[in-house]
Amino acid sequence: MTLSPSHLFFWLTVLILGGPVLAGLTGVVAGAMGHVPGLQNAIPAGDVWGAVWSWPGIGRSVTLSFWTGLLAALISLASATLIMAGWSGTLSFARARHWLAPFLAVPHAAAAFGIAVLIAPSGWIARALSPWLSGWERPPDLLILGDPLGLAMVLGLIVKELPFLLLMMIAALPQAKAATSMALVTALGYGCARGWLLAVFPGIYRQIRLPVYAVLAYSMSAVDAALILGPTTPPPIAIVILRWAADPDLSLRALASAGALVQLGLVLVALVLWRLGEIAVAQLGRSLAESGQRGSGRAAEIAAATLAATSGIFLFGGFAVLALWSVAGAWHFPAFLPETLSFRVWASHGAALVETGAATLLLAFAVVALALALALGSLEAKPHRCLLTALVYLPLIVPQVTFLPGLQAASLKIGLGSGALPVGLMHLVFVLPYLLLVLADPFNALDPRYRTIAAGLGLSPARQFWRLRLPLLLTPIAGAVAVGMAVSIGQYLPTLLAGGGRLPTLTTEALALAAGGDRRVIGAYGLAQAAAALAPFALALALPRRVWRNRQGMLHG
Amino acid sequence: MRLAYTLAAALAAPQASLAANPVDWPSVLSEARGQTVYWNAWGGSEATNAFIGWVGDRVEADYGVSLVHVKLSDTADAVSRVLAERAAGIDEGGAIDLIWINGANFAAMKSEGLLFGPFAENLPNWAFVDGEGKTVTTDFTVPTDGYESPWAMAQVVFMRDTADLPDAPGSAAEILDWATAHPGRFTYPQPPDFLGTTFLKQMLVDLTNDALALAAAPESDAAYEVVTAPLWAYLDALTPHLWRSGRAYPATGPAQLQLIYDNEIDLAISFSPGEATAAISNGLLPDTVRTSVLAKGTIGNASFLAIPYNANAAAGAMVVADFLLSSEAQLRAQDPAILGYGTVLDMAKLPDADRAAFDALDLGIATLSPAELGTAQPEPHPDWMTRIAADWQHRYGAGL
Numbered sequence: 001m002t003l004s005p006s007h008l009f010f011w012l013t014v015l016i017l018g019g020p021v022l023a024g025l026t027g028v029v030a031g032a033m034g035h036v037p038g039l040q041n042a043i044p045a046g047d048v049w050g051a052v053w054s055w056p057g058i059g060r061s062v063t064l065s066f067w068t069g070l071l072a073a074l075i076s077l078a079s080a081t082l083i084m085a086g087w088s089g090t091l092s093f094a095r096a097r098h099w100l101a102p103f104l105a106v107p108h109a110a111a112a113f114g115i116a117v118l119i120a121p122s123g124w125i126a127r128a129l130s131p132w133l134s135g136w137e138r139p140p141d142l143l144i145l146g147d148p149l150g151l152a153m154v155l156g157l158i159v160k161e162l163p164f165l166l167l168m169m170i171a172a173l174p175q176a177k178a179a180t181s182m183a184l185v186t187a188l189g190y191g192c193a194r195g196w197l198l199a200v201f202p203g204i205y206r207q208i209r210l211p212v213y214a215v216l217a218y219s220m221s222a223v224d225a226a227l228i229l230g231p232t233t234p235p236p237i238a239i240v241i242l243r244w245a246a247d248p249d250l251s252l253r254a255l256a257s258a259g260a261l262v263q264l265g266l267v268l269v270a271l272v273l274w275r276l277g278e279i280a281v282a283q284l285g286r287s288l289a290e291s292g293q294r295g296s297g298r299a300a301e302i303a304a305a306t307l308a309a310t311s312g313i314f315l316f317g318g319f320a321v322l323a324l325w326s327v328a329g330a331w332h333f334p335a336f337l338p339e340t341l342s343f344r345v346w347a348s349h350g351a352a353l354v355e356t357g358a359a360t361l362l363l364a365f366a367v368v369a370l371a372l373a374l375a376l377g378s379l380e381a382k383p384h385r386c387l388l389t390a391l392v393y394l395p396l397i398v399p400q401v402t403f404l405p406g407l408q409a410a411s412l413k414i415g416l417g418s419g420a421l422p423v424g425l426m427h428l429v430f431v432l433p434y435l436l437l438v439l440a441d442p443f444n445a446l447d448p449r450y451r452t453i454a455a456g457l458g459l460s461p462a463r464q465f466w467r468l469r470l471p472l473l474l475t476p477i478a479g480a481v482a483v484g485m486a487v488s489i490g491q492y493l494p495t496l497l498a499g500g501g502r503l504p505t506l507t508t509e510a511l512a513l514a515a516g517g518d519r520r521v522i523g524a525y526g527l528a529q530a531a532a533a534l535a536p537f538a539l540a541l542a543l544p545r546r547v548w549r550n551r552q553g554m555l556h557g
Numbered sequence: 558m559r560l561a562y563t564l565a566a567a568l569a570a571p572q573a574s575l576a577a578n579p580v581d582w583p584s585v586l587s588e589a590r591g592q593t594v595y596w597n598a599w600g601g602s603e604a605t606n607a608f609i610g611w612v613g614d615r616v617e618a619d620y621g622v623s624l625v626h627v628k629l630s631d632t633a634d635a636v637s638r639v640l641a642e643r644a645a646g647i648d649e650g651g652a653i654d655l656i657w658i659n660g661a662n663f664a665a666m667k668s669e670g671l672l673f674g675p676f677a678e679n680l681p682n683w684a685f686v687d688g689e690g691k692t693v694t695t696d697f698t699v700p701t702d703g704y705e706s707p708w709a710m711a712q713v714v715f716m717r718d719t720a721d722l723p724d725a726p727g728s729a730a731e732i733l734d735w736a737t738a739h740p741g742r743f744t745y746p747q748p749p750d751f752l753g754t755t756f757l758k759q760m761l762v763d764l765t766n767d768a769l770a771l772a773a774a775p776e777s778d779a780a781y782e783v784v785t786a787p788l789w790a791y792l793d794a795l796t797p798h799l800w801r802s803g804r805a806y807p808a809t810g811p812a813q814l815q816l817i818y819d820n821e822i823d824l825a826i827s828f829s830p831g832e833a834t835a836a837i838s839n840g841l842l843p844d845t846v847r848t849s850v851l852a853k854g855t856i857g858n859a860s861f862l863a864i865p866y867n868a869n870a871a872a873g874a875m876v877v878a879d880f881l882l883s884s885e886a887q888l889r890a891q892d893p894a895i896l897g898y899g900t901v902l903d904m905a906k907l908p909d910a911d912r913a914a915f916d917a918l919d920l921g922i923a924t925l926s927p928a929e930l931g932t933a934q935p936e937p938h939p940d941w942m943t944r945i946a947a948d949w950q951h952r953y954g955a956g957l
Contacts, residue, residue: 057955122819138820141741146805148956232747232805233954243749246633249943250640250665329840333819342840348603408638412645496634497641502595502627502652512600512628517812518841521603 006461009377013432014391016374020407020429021394027406028398031257036250048254052262055255057234065236066266068150069220070273072157076219077212079158079307080165081201085193086304088173088200089182100170103163103315104483104537107490107507109514110526112156112228114318117325117519119152120145122333124321130334139333146231153236156225159315161215162307167483168208171438171476175445176203193300198289202282207441209278210389214396214437216274217267223400224492237263264398319530326523345520353506353528360505361532363420364488367427368435368481375435375480379443380465392433392440400430400493408497419502426498427491431484438483442476443469475544475554482540486533506532577872579679585872590621592873597635598657600628601811604835608896611889616880622873627653632662639671639865651867655874658705658863660697660751664939666863667704673864673871675703680875682882687903693859697936698772705861708881709890710899711828712933713759713855714848714925716813721823725849729763732824733795740798742823746813747806747954749946756826757945758937759856761788771937781944788945789952796953803953814841830930831897834921838894847923850930857933859901884911893921 034043052058087093106114118124122139130136145152178200185195205212221238230236235243237259244256325331329340378388407426416422446469454464470477492507499508510525548554577585594616600606606626613624629635635656642651658666666672677683686693686707693707694700715732717725721742726732736743746753762771764787775781796803800822807813813825814836827833827848836842862881864874880886884907887900897920904912920926 056951060956122821141801141821143801143804146801148804227808232808234956246631246637247749249661250636250669332843344840348607408641410645412642412647497638502625504628509600509628512630513603514601514630517601517807517809517815518603519815520840 006377006381009374010381010388013374013378013436014387016428016432017388017391017394020410020426021398021403023410024403024407025394025398027410028257028260028403031254031406032261034254036253036257043251043254048258052255052258055240058237058240061234061237061240062262062266064150064231064234065220065238065263066270068154068157068230068236069216069222069267070270072154072161072219073212073216073274075154076158076161076165076215079162079311080169081197082193082300083166083304083308084169084204085196085201086301087308088170088178088196089192100163100167100537103159103311104167104486104533106160106315106319106526106530107486107510107533108156108160108222108224109228109490109492109507109511110322110529111160111315111318112225113514113519113522113526114322115152115156115159115314116145116228116318117321118314118318119155124317124336127334127336136334145229148231148233150231150236153222153225153230155314156229157219157222159311160225161219162311164483165208165211165215167479168211168438169204171442171479172204172207172445174475175207175442176200178204188294190294191298191300193304194294197300198285202285205278207445210392210437210440213271213274213393214433216270217393217396220267220270221263221400237266260398260403319527322519322523322526324523325519326521326527328520342520345524349521349524352509353524356504356506356509357528357532359503360489360507361485361535363424363427363503363505364485364532364536367424367431367488368484370424371428371432371435371484372477372481374432375439376465376470376477379436379439380461380469388436389440392436395429395433396437404493404497411498416498419499422498423495423503426494427488430491430494431487434487435480435484438480439473439476442473446472472554474547478540478543482536485536489529489533577875579674579676579875582679582681585875586620588872589870589876592870593623593625594654594870594873594877595625595627595652596655596657596874596877597627597629597632597638597653599630599632600626601630601809604839604896608890612877612880612886615886616877619880620873620876622870622876624873624877632656632658636662636666636671639666639867640669642867643671648867650869651865652869653865654868654870655877656863656865657860659858659861661939661942663696663701663705663861663863664699666865667699667702671866672704673866673868673874674705676864676871676875677701677703677706677878679703680706680879680882682879685884685902685906686882687901687906690903691859691901692857692933692935693901696861697858697939697942699939701861705863706878706882707859707861707901708878708886709860709896710857710901710933711860712830712850712857712899712930713755714827714830714833714850714930716817716825716827716833716842716846716848716923718817718820718823718843718845719847720843720845721820725847726824727849727852729760729791729851733791733798735824736795736798739823741800741802743798743825744800744803744806744813744816744822745826746809748949750809752810752826752828753806754942754946754949755828755856757788757792757949758942759826759851760791761785761941761945762856762934762937763851763853764788764791771941772935774938774940775944781941785945785948789948792949792953811841817842817846829897830899831891831893831921831924833923834893835895835897837923838921842923844922848925850925854931854934856936858936860898884908884914888914888918891915891918891920893919893924897921897924899927 032048033045034048121142121144126139181199182195185199223238223242226236226239241256241259244252244259324338326345327341327343328338329342331338411422450468451464454468490507492511495505495508506525506529510529513521513525577588579585598609609626616622616624635653638653688694691710726735745756748754748757765784767784770784807816816822817825818841833842833846833848837844837846862878864871868874887902890896890898891900904915
């Protein structure tokens with residue numbers, strides 16, 4: 001058998017997903033054994049691990065990451081499910097899904113900053129209540145940001161993960177035959193929400209399981225939200241790793257590698273727990289279905305509306321405050337609005353924002369175009385599905401902060417210097433898995449009879465792809481492109497490490513400026529970041545509507 | 558455990574041969590023309606970023622060197638990059654040409670043999686540098702040996718909002734008294750942030766009876782315990798009265814400015830005498846903020862520029878380092894409306910016109926004059942800082 005183009009794409013994908021992470025992981029394992037690249041002498045492995053476990057607060061750091069990650073993933077999934085159960089199929093939902101785009105587009109850091117300026121004791125909520133209600137003339141000395149339980153951080157994660165899961169669920173709707181199932185259960189007298197949960201959700205969950213796992217892994221190792229909203233005494237394990245990796249004492253890089261393995265173990269344990277939870281919930285669902293109770297669904301609708309509104313308020317509210325800060329002159333506590341306006345930040349950063357923004361978008365587009373070709377090609381080939389599934393997880397589960405330095409060393413070794421090429425390739429490592437995650441289930445859930453019929457009509461595999469599967473998958477593909485671009489735009493460490501700092505993007509500039517803590521500049525860059533990521537989402541929503549304006553059934557099931 | 562002994566074992570690192578020879582300055586200038594210099598510098602301050610932009614315009618105009626500011630959120634990122642390049646065998650044509658560096662990052666790069674040089678004392682403008690009066694040839698007591706060139710002086714000052722705290726605390730003890738009487742109104746950046754560890758060092762220097770012991774590495778564990786005991790007793794007393802009762806800390810120095818602006822705290826440490834004035838004019842601090850030093854004085858040091866051993870444009874980097882030592886650049890850096898950084902130059906060595914320009918500079922409402930700043934106290938040996946930061950982590954950074 002000759003090697004078809006799709007097989008070539010498949011093996012390229014395997015190489016891009018597996019190669020860099022394995023190269024990076026090799027570095028991590030070597031580091032955990034005491035071999036740090038660049039250091040001339042190895043450190044005894046026993047010393048490395050002894051130092052990790054005796055690090056002050058390490059037990060609390062580990063517990064904190066575990067707990068906040070599980071909690072964030074659980075609440076995100078439960079909220080997304082409730083929102084879908086209470087709302088999907090209704091007219092207001094059809095309108096509301098347009099509002100998902102900005103949620104998804106906002107980079108994690110910008111969302112976290114928005115929440116910080118909202119909920120801090122000196123934030124907008126406190127200002128709204130002061131001093132007329134609270135009596136506060138100066139901000140109260142309350143531990144809201146960086147609370148020891150990490151709840152502020154969990155909130156920051158949920159606001160970003162909830163819309164991601166919602167988008168995944170919406171993308172899965174057509175293949176889960178939601179409309180048919182709903183017609184059936186409604187005819188049987190079930191309330192909308194209960195009917196949806198019992199009849200549609202199992203099919204949806206099967207399709208979004210991989211994205212859910214990614215959310216879990218991400219929540220446990222997130223850096224941005226943890227840095228801005230998380231506790232610091234001690235911080236979550238991902239931040240501890242980051243500190244080790246950045247310590248001027250180069251020998252601490254060995255600890256960073258060992259910490260990465262701890263983080264990896266944590267994520268694996270959490271995934272196993274989650275899997276057990278899935279089985280328990282499935283049991284519960286079955287007994288609920290067998291009970292035959294119909295339910296009215298009002299409660300779920302109200303819960304859905306509340307959840308959607310709450311996360312909307314946090315994100316848009318945070319955004320509104322960031323926007324205000326970007327044009328604020330004097331703005332003292334407890335004033336609700338800026339006392340004077342100033343466009344100093346926009347004036348001094350405007351040109352740089354446009355220039356950097358254009359470069360950021362161009363890079364993201366090039367990366368996504370390449371990733372899309374690889375993802376579709378390898379999904380077409382699907383000779384080793386399990387291999388692909390396993391590999392998709394590698395870049396998402398292994399904490400970036402620790403496998404990236406190993407990867408950077410490897411890429412320098414093969415002659416990739418600095419600049420756009422290594423940055424693009426590094427982004428590809430993270431963008432490609434998301435495209436595969438977003439596309440795999442819609443692709444595989446495509447009714448195989450289309451293929452059979454097309455083959456029966458004499459269409460070659462290539463023509464089947466171009467004429468049949470590509471148009472059928474237009475909606476998920478457009479969504480995937482938008483997700484991919486948002487992922488590329490949001491990358492910080494990979495851009496910095498691979499580019500040697502020579503390819504500034506909105507995100508690297510924003511985080512560098514964020515170190516200065518000037519809310520006005522952070523506001524301007526946060527808005528710019530979101531705007532850059534928003535454009536592709538707007539297109540992703542508009543394109544299928546435009547193309548299928550005469551074919552309503554192609555939009556959703 | 559710090560595992561630092563491995564660093565000691567790794568001291569025998571290879572030194573790069575000098576591509577550009579700083580002794581032959583005309584050839585440096587001709588080699589530099591047309592080069593692009595990637596200057597990796599902390600990007601967290603708008604004022605600094607604007608100043609670096611201006612430097613870029615000037616060296617382009619005068620020397621044909623184009624300067625690119627690579628904005629870092631942490632200088633250690635640049636150290637990592639050079640380390641990764643050496644691990645990959647990239648001994649020339651590296652991505653970084655110039656780093657704004659000092660303290661532990663410099664000590665690590667120097668001991669690992671990751672720096673180009675020595676070059677600093679061959680720069681033409683070195684002739685005007687105040688080598689005797691200012692700590693420009695040692696960096697946290699580590700001799701620079703010409704591997705880094707100074708460009709600004711820093712000294713600890715305390716910024717206070719005079720609307721809430723009219724009288725400046727003159728000692729560690731007075732800070733404690735005031736904080737106890739006004740709980741929740743004082744904090745410091747969380748160590749190992751460099752300003753946070755600077756606060757710990759400053760308190761140690763102010764509290765200790767044995768200043769001499771700090772000039773060298775601790776003689777023994779017992780000596781370390783004895784010398785630092787007053788510091789821990791002090792922090793044990795202070796911490797419950799800190800902002801958020803010491804359960805959270807601002808991440809960086811600039812994050813403190815925001816807390817003062819929001820009226821959450823009234824007192825904060827700064828390592829730049831001109832920072833408060835610059836922040837007031839940028840709207841980051843209320844105009845009621847003033848600065849002060851402690852009665853016994855405060856710690857001072859210099860900010861430096863170093864060139865990685867594998868820099869692609871070492872000649873251009875040296876030209877930039879030299880330009881930063883010019884009266885023109887130093888005067889602009891000291892202008893509180895621009896940066897407010899102290900100069901490294903010796904006024905006595907300058908031509909009259911340049912000296913007059915420095916004299917004419919209005920330092921701004923919240924900046925102390927050189928006389929008020931007084932002579933800076935020396936930094937303790939870096940080993941003290943390393944151990945104190947680690948102990949702080951144990952005592953206050955690891956939760957209950």
